[in-house]
Amino acid sequence: MAGVARPAAGGGGFRSTLVLVFLATAPDLDLALRLLDGANHHRGPSHSLGAALLAGVGVLALRRLGVSRLPGAIAAAAAWGSHVVLDYFGLDTTPPIGLMALWPWSGGFFASPVSIFYDVPRSFSLRAMRHNALAVFIEALVLLPLVWLAWGRPRSFQGAAAKLRGVR
Numbered sequence: 001m002a003g004v005a006r007p008a009a010g011g012g013g014f015r016s017t018l019v020l021v022f023l024a025t026a027p028d029l030d031l032a033l034r035l036l037d038g039a040n041h042h043r044g045p046s047h048s049l050g051a052a053l054l055a056g057v058g059v060l061a062l063r064r065l066g067v068s069r070l071p072g073a074i075a076a077a078a079a080w081g082s083h084v085v086l087d088y089f090g091l092d093t094t095p096p097i098g099l100m101a102l103w104p105w106s107g108g109f110f111a112s113p114v115s116i117f118y119d120v121p122r123s124f125s126l127r128a129m130r131h132n133a134l135a136v137f138i139e140a141l142v143l144l145p146l147v148w149l150a151w152g153r154p155r156s157f158q159g160a161a162a163k164l165r166g167v168r
């Protein structure tokens with residue numbers, strides 16, 4: 001979904017796109033917090049709109065400090081927020097169900113009543129791998145058209161569309 005945020009960054013460049021991809025995946029770094037205290041912190045405050053706002057403020061601060069070739073603050077917040085939105089629509093079977101989407105304004109866990117995406121079992125059993133392959137297929141089916149739209153339609157399609165409109 002960072003690809004969707006890319007146009008908001010004014011196209012950016014390769015480095016800007018890499019930063020957006022990092023920000024779009026960074027909320028899952030909370031999995032590593034288990035190494036510190038053994039407790040599960042997954043889908044906590046890092047999976048919130050408040051954290052997305054902080055990501056935007058952080059990028060804005062870095063830009064003000066002179067760090068170049070960064071995406072815009074809104075694109076950064078959108079990249080982080082895209083993770084929150086996509087996880088919100090994902091199936092969650094491990095309590096607490098959902099994510100702290102409205103942290104710091106609410107400590108509650110929120111989950112969509114309708115799941116679009118599958119959960120991801122962390123196992124290498126044949127059953128888990130089959131499940132994950134189906135999950136990847138569904139995610140690709142839903143997200144690739146959005147990425148295609150965000151990154152620009154192929155020129156041949158644009159040319160055909162212009163001909164249909166009578167534009168030369």
Ligand SMILES: [Zn+2]
Nearest residue numbers: 027028047087
């Ligand atoms: Zn996540």
